[in-house]
Structures are given as structure tokens and as C-alpha cells.
Amino acid sequence: MAQNDTAKNGNGGNLGFEADLFKAADKLRGNMEPSDYKHVALGLIFLKYISDAFEAKHKALLAEDAQAAEDKDEYLADNVFWVPKEARWSHLQANAKLPTIGTLIDDAMRAIEKDNESLKGVLPKDYARPALNKVMLGELIDLISGIALNEEGDRSKDILGRVYEYFLGQFAGAEGKRGGEFYTPRSVVRVLVEMLEPYSGRVYDPCCGSGGMFVQSEKFVQEHGGRIGDIAIYGQESNYTTWRLAKMNLAVRGIDSDIRWNNEGSFHKDELRDLKADYILANPPFNISDWGGDRLREDVRWKFGAPPVGNANYAWLQHIYHHLAPNGTAGVVLANGSMSSNQSGEGDIRKAMLEADAVDCMVALPGQLFYSTQIPACLWFLARNKNPGKGLRDRRGHVLFIDARKLGVLVDRTRRELTDEEVQKIADTYHSWRGEDGAGEYADVAGFCKSASMDDIRKHGHVLTPGRYVGTGDLVKDDESFEERMTRLTTDLGEQLVESASLQATMRDQLKLLGFPIAELEQ
Incomplete structure (x- = not known):
């Protein structure tokens, strides 16, 4: 029931949803080291973000000029990354259960880097490696698909930004000194x-x-x-x-x-x-x-x-x-x-x-x-x-x-x-x-x-x-716990x-x- 409410109303109003989301994502990690899983999860959150931002801009341009909606410069001028069709989240979500999903993600990352100079050499591109469980990968895509669902524009960006920041902190804690x-x-x-x-x-x-x-x-x-x-x-x-x-x-x-x-x-x-x-x-x-x-x-x-x-x-x-x-x-x-x-x-x-x-x-x-x-x-x-x-x-x-x-x-x-x-x-x-x-x-x-x-x-x-x-200053208060003292x-x-x-x-x-x-x- 809670999941249905989230899908219906969006999850931006729930200030604690990042913690629930991380717990769910961490369960999918299995035996993978946090230092490796970090790049898998954060890369997908990033992909979801730029795809959502692109779709929002695409929708706005379509309402004004269908030709402008296919002009890459219209997006770059507004600090929005151009996302080719094969790299859009909707395409990956539709194919999340295929055994080739790792290859599809890698291809999406390469396509995005090719069309956006500032991202060259930045995105992870090893989702197709044999050691990465593709069933887990598909389930992670399904989980991330619910982030900022039914949220619009800047609200969606802020939610995804919060998730990325929260995940970074949790992975840092899991990795300890590293x-x-x-x-x-x-x-x-x-x-x-x-x-x-x-x-x-x-x-x-x-x-x-x-x-x-x-x-x-x-x-x-x-x-x-x-x-x-x-x-x-x-x-x-x-x-x-x-x-x-x-x-x-x-x-x-x-x-x-x-x-x-x-x-x-x-x-x-x-x-x-x-x-x-x-x-x-x-x-x-x-x-x-x-x-x-x-x-x-x-x-x-x-x-x-x-x-x-x-x-x-x-x-x-x-x-x-x-x-x-x-x-x-x-x-x-x-x-x-x-x-x-x-x-x-x-x-x-x-x-x-x-x-x-x-x-x-x-x-x-x-x-x-x-x-x-x-x-x-x-x-x-x-x-x-x-x-x-x-x-x-x-x-x-x-x-x-x-x-x-x-x-x-x-x-x-x-x-x-x-x-x-x-x-x-x-x-x-x-x-x-x-x-x-x-x-x-x-x-x-x-x-x-x-x-x-x-x-x-x-x-x-x-x-x-x-x-x-x-x-x-004042003497230590009597209610200070033994552990704190x-x-x-x-x-x-x-x-x-x-x-x-x-x-x-x-x-x-x-x-x-x-x-x-x-x-x-x-x-």
C-alpha cells in the first residue's frame, strides 16, 4: 500500500524516503563490496536524473516547437544534457529484465558521453561485466524508477540530488576509512x-x-x-x-x-x-x-x-x-x-x-x-x-x-x-x-x-x-551519559x-x- 501511495503522489514530500530507498538498494547488493556497488547505484541514479531533466525540457519544447525539441543546442543552452533515445530511462526500464541489460546500460553511457563533451570519461561503463548480477541490476532499475515519480521540473531534480548525496554518505560510512x-x-x-x-x-x-x-x-x-x-x-x-x-x-x-x-x-x-x-x-x-x-x-x-x-x-x-x-x-x-x-x-x-x-x-x-x-x-x-x-x-x-x-x-x-x-x-x-x-x-x-x-x-x-x-565553562551536567562522557x-x-x-x-x-x-x- 505504501508503495502505491508513493507512486501515486511522488516521494518528494517524505523527508525520510532516502533512508528507505538506500535500505532497499543495499538489500540488492548481496555480496558485492560497497566500494564496487557504489558506482553501480550512483551511475544509475545519475542516468535517471539526466533522463528526467531531458524529458522535462523535451516536453516543454514540444509544446512550443516540435522542430526545436530535436535540436541538441536547445538543451545545452539551458544546461540540460542531450540524451539519445537509446539512452533514455524509459528505454532501459522497458528492458530491465533482459539478460543484456548490462550491455544496454553501457551503450547508453557511451552514447551520452559522445553527445556531451563535459561528460567524456566520467560515466561508469562496466555494467556488462560477467560478475555483475543482471537480475539484481534489473531490480535496481525498477527501484530507482520510483524516485521522483510524478514530480515535475526542479522538484524532480532536487529529489534526485538528495538521493545521490544521501547514497554518497551511506557508501562512505560503509567503506570506513576509504x-x-x-x-x-x-x-x-x-x-x-x-x-x-x-x-x-x-x-x-x-x-x-x-x-x-x-x-x-x-x-x-x-x-x-x-x-x-x-x-x-x-x-x-x-x-x-x-x-x-x-x-x-x-x-x-x-x-x-x-x-x-x-x-x-x-x-x-x-x-x-x-x-x-x-x-x-x-x-x-x-x-x-x-x-x-x-x-x-x-x-x-x-x-x-x-x-x-x-x-x-x-x-x-x-x-x-x-x-x-x-x-x-x-x-x-x-x-x-x-x-x-x-x-x-x-x-x-x-x-x-x-x-x-x-x-x-x-x-x-x-x-x-x-x-x-x-x-x-x-x-x-x-x-x-x-x-x-x-x-x-x-x-x-x-x-x-x-x-x-x-x-x-x-x-x-x-x-x-x-x-x-x-x-x-x-x-x-x-x-x-x-x-x-x-x-x-x-x-x-x-x-x-x-x-x-x-x-x-x-x-x-x-x-x-x-x-x-x-x-x-559550566561543570558537566549530571544527565551526561557514561558513553558520552x-x-x-x-x-x-x-x-x-x-x-x-x-x-x-x-x-x-x-x-x-x-x-x-x-x-x-x-x-
């Missing part, structure tokens, strides 16, 4: 977007994964009355498979973009060398040790000092700062160790960034937010210009610290999410501190936020851990151990320079 390589949790992305407010201009991500930063940026623009074309999207990704996911993810949302791929990455082959972005949002991989830094010692991007060859954290920060426009701002996700590390000159780089007033705000995040790691993370917000102007107050010589480690709710035993209210609380605090119109007056809140002067920061040795500045305490302990290791390494380095190296103890 999933984190292509997906940043939605609540983390929302913090970045809500704080930076990318209303218009150039938005860039040098390690864009599956494109989640861009999708949330476009959502922000639309939710605040803007248009989808108000921001220009630029990105780079070094993993070819992930780049394909990003291209499809943005296409499903109708987002035009310039996303580049090469296997050398943004450090060694910067595809957008001359780009100066108004907003940069990035979640680079944490603590990369093998990034080829020895070949880039004199690079122009290292304005604050050459990053250590054994850790790319400060290479990412400086690459991003280099690409900021004169009034640009950036939000970067990094491991907590980046806030306090003094190893291999990182402390000197951090000091130089602070003394140059490049850092605007630091946010300590709660643990368990990420699929890929239990390492506690933080957000760095960089600014090219902290002078008064453009509706903002004078922030020179000050940095805002926000300690959000106690926020978030457990969604299962291993993962936490920030609620919409918590995201808004963090963003509102930043906007008030910057002096934005209508944001309210800023005030320090013990245990949560503190506006610190450079003198304060110097006293702390240019360490940027928010907990050092915000102080202690242990999670909080172990997260705090983990941060202290990281800082302890950093201090030990610094002491070893200094003693070695003085000629008194500490001998390594045998295990």
Missing part, C-alpha cells in the same frame, strides 16, 4: 559554508573529493534567495574515480563547474595556478607524510616557510592562502595536531602566519565526526584582509577561538553529528565577532568562545588550541597525547642541535 577519502560529513561541510557564507564569487576546493563543499555552497546561495549561477565553482582532485563522482554529483544538481583532474595533485601540478578565489573550502587528507615536498622547497606558495617534507598540513594551508583573492576567506579541516605542532619548523610557520594576521578563527570540533579517522579535527579560517570594510569590523591583531568539542549528538556507537542548531550557534558566533550587520553583539562565553589578542597568543607560544583560550574524556586525552608527542619531538630536536641527542630506547 570512504573518508571522497566524502566529508555533511554537518562539517555545513559549518564551513554557514561560517563563510559564499553568496557570490569564485569558490575553490583544491582537494574536492566528491564535490560536497560545492553542493552545500550552492544550497546556501539558493536558501538565501540567490541564483545557482551566482557562484563559480573551481576544483581539483587527484583520484580519477573520485573526480568522476564529483562530476556526476554536481551534474545531478545542475551545477556548472570547472573541476580538473591529474594524478599529481594540487601541489605538483596546480591546474588552476592563476586562480584567486573569494572562498576556499577544503578537507585535505590529514598528516600526509609522502607528498613529495622535497621537490618543492623553493615554491612561491610557501610565503610563511617551507613545509616539512614529512607532513603536508602546512603545505595545504599555504597553498590555500596563496589562492585567496585580496578579500578572500578560507575554511580548512585539519587534524588537531596542526594547532600545536612544533615539529620540523611547523611552529615557525604557524607563528609567521599569525604575525601576518592570516588566521581569522579556530574551531575545535568534537570527536567521532568522520568516517575515515578517529583523529580529532579542527577548522582553520584564513583571511587575506581583516581591515574594517565591506560590512565587517576591524579584526586586525585578534583571532576568534571556538571550542565546539562538547557539541554533537551520537547517531550510532561510532559516529557523531552536529545538529542544525549547533551549526548555527558556531556560525552566529563567528558572524557576531566579525561585526556583520544583523548578527548581534559578540561576547566571550567561558568554555565556548574567546576573542584573543596577539599578545595572548604570543603568551601561549603561538599554539592555537581553543581550549587554552576559552577557559572552563567517556567519548569526551578519551577525545581530550587523545589531544593531550598528540600535544605531548609534539613537545617531546621539539625537545629532542633542540637537544640534538645543542649536541646532546637523546638515545632511542630499544623496544
Whole structure:
């Protein structure tokens, strides 16, 4: 009965239908690995999207001019992909039970790539492989056929976009650490977007994964009355498979973009060398040790000092700062160790960034937010210009610290999410501190936020851990569960151990320079 109601009324009104749909799709997966099934399911959702968008445009053109309805340029001019007859969803749905359905899908993908230059090399084309169960494939087509059924135009696009985004998140969770390589949790992305407010201009991500930063940026623009074309999207990704996911993810949302791929990455082959972005949002991989830094010692991007060859954290920060426009701002996700590390000159780089007033705000995040790691993370917000102007107050010589480690709710035993209210609380605090119109007056809140002067920061040795500045808030509430309390305490302990290791390494380095190296103890 529920299925009949969905087919009759469409499924857009049911905000939880994505979860039900994923459960049904996951049952069809059988013994296939999530990393393989991901491409099967997402490829078909993409095919359904572009076919629906084409059919809607085709119907509108037919009502005006039958000849125009067969003109490919009419579709491309409206950012709609041209879909040949043999690639349309109705054709695949009608043949879903044939043993040759895999070949038909592959042929459809090739035909679409042939007629749409921007999709060349993007779509999956291995549905005919013998190992892929064709009965399962037919059932998956039937399931996806019900998405956005009886919905029209933009409503249909939005529903399919939501499904694609939800499936990406679920597959990332199923893949664990590997999933984190292509997906940043939605609540983390929302913090970045809500704080930076990318209303218009150039938005860039040098390690864009599956494109989640861009999708949330476009959502922000639309939710605040803007248009989808108000921001220009630029990105780079070094993993070819992930780049394909990003291209499809943005296409499903109708987002035009310039996303580049090469296997050398943004450090060694910067595809957008001359780009100066108004907003940069990035979640680079944490603590990369093998990034080829020895070949880039004199690079122009290292304005604050050459990053250590054994850790790319400060290479990412400086690459991003280099690409900021004169009034640009950036939000970067990094491991907590980046806030306090003094190893291999990182402390000197951090000091130089602070003394140059490049850092605007630091946010300590709660643990368990990420699929890929239990390492506690933080957000760095960089600014090219902290002078008064453009509706903002004078922030020179000050940095805002926000300690959000106690926020978030457990969604299962291993993962936490920030609620919409918590995201808004963090963003509102930043906007008030910057002096934005209508944001309210800023005030320090013990245990949560503190506006610190450079003198304060110097006293702390240019360490940027928010907990050092915000102080202690109210005592832990009695209703905090044992599991939540242990999670909080172990997260705090983990941060202290990281800082302890950093201090030990610094002491070893200094003693070695003085000629008194500490001998390594045998295990």
C-alpha cells in the first residue's frame, strides 16, 4: 500500500524516503563490496536524473516547437544534457529484465558521453561485466524508477540530488576509512559554508573529493534567495574515480563547474595556478607524510616557510592562502595536531602566519565526526584582509577561538553529528565577532568562545588550541551519559597525547642541535 501511495503522489514530500530507498538498494547488493556497488547505484541514479531533466525540457519544447525539441543546442543552452533515445530511462526500464541489460546500460553511457563533451570519461561503463548480477541490476532499475515519480521540473531534480548525496554518505560510512577519502560529513561541510557564507564569487576546493563543499555552497546561495549561477565553482582532485563522482554529483544538481583532474595533485601540478578565489573550502587528507615536498622547497606558495617534507598540513594551508583573492576567506579541516605542532619548523610557520594576521578563527570540533579517522579535527579560517570594510569590523591583531568539542549528538556507537542548531550557534558566533550587520553583539562565553589578542597568543607560544583560550565553562551536567562522557574524556586525552608527542619531538630536536641527542630506547 505504501508503495502505491508513493507512486501515486511522488516521494518528494517524505523527508525520510532516502533512508528507505538506500535500505532497499543495499538489500540488492548481496555480496558485492560497497566500494564496487557504489558506482553501480550512483551511475544509475545519475542516468535517471539526466533522463528526467531531458524529458522535462523535451516536453516543454514540444509544446512550443516540435522542430526545436530535436535540436541538441536547445538543451545545452539551458544546461540540460542531450540524451539519445537509446539512452533514455524509459528505454532501459522497458528492458530491465533482459539478460543484456548490462550491455544496454553501457551503450547508453557511451552514447551520452559522445553527445556531451563535459561528460567524456566520467560515466561508469562496466555494467556488462560477467560478475555483475543482471537480475539484481534489473531490480535496481525498477527501484530507482520510483524516485521522483510524478514530480515535475526542479522538484524532480532536487529529489534526485538528495538521493545521490544521501547514497554518497551511506557508501562512505560503509567503506570506513576509504570512504573518508571522497566524502566529508555533511554537518562539517555545513559549518564551513554557514561560517563563510559564499553568496557570490569564485569558490575553490583544491582537494574536492566528491564535490560536497560545492553542493552545500550552492544550497546556501539558493536558501538565501540567490541564483545557482551566482557562484563559480573551481576544483581539483587527484583520484580519477573520485573526480568522476564529483562530476556526476554536481551534474545531478545542475551545477556548472570547472573541476580538473591529474594524478599529481594540487601541489605538483596546480591546474588552476592563476586562480584567486573569494572562498576556499577544503578537507585535505590529514598528516600526509609522502607528498613529495622535497621537490618543492623553493615554491612561491610557501610565503610563511617551507613545509616539512614529512607532513603536508602546512603545505595545504599555504597553498590555500596563496589562492585567496585580496578579500578572500578560507575554511580548512585539519587534524588537531596542526594547532600545536612544533615539529620540523611547523611552529615557525604557524607563528609567521599569525604575525601576518592570516588566521581569522579556530574551531575545535568534537570527536567521532568522520568516517575515515578517529583523529580529532579542527577548522582553520584564513583571511587575506581583516581591515574594517565591506560590512565587517576591524579584526586586525585578534583571532576568534571556538571550542565546539562538547557539541554533537551520537547517531550510532561510532559516529557523531552536529545538529542544525549547533551549526548555527558556531556560525552566529563567528558572524557576531566579525561585526556583520544583523548578527548581534559578540561576547566571550567561558568554555565556548574567546576573542584573543596577539599578545595572548604570543603568551601561549603561538599554539592555537581553543581550549587554552576559552577557559572552563559550566561543570558537566549530571544527565551526561557514561558513553558520552567517556567519548569526551578519551577525545581530550587523545589531544593531550598528540600535544605531548609534539613537545617531546621539539625537545629532542633542540637537544640534538645543542649536541646532546637523546638515545632511542630499544623496544
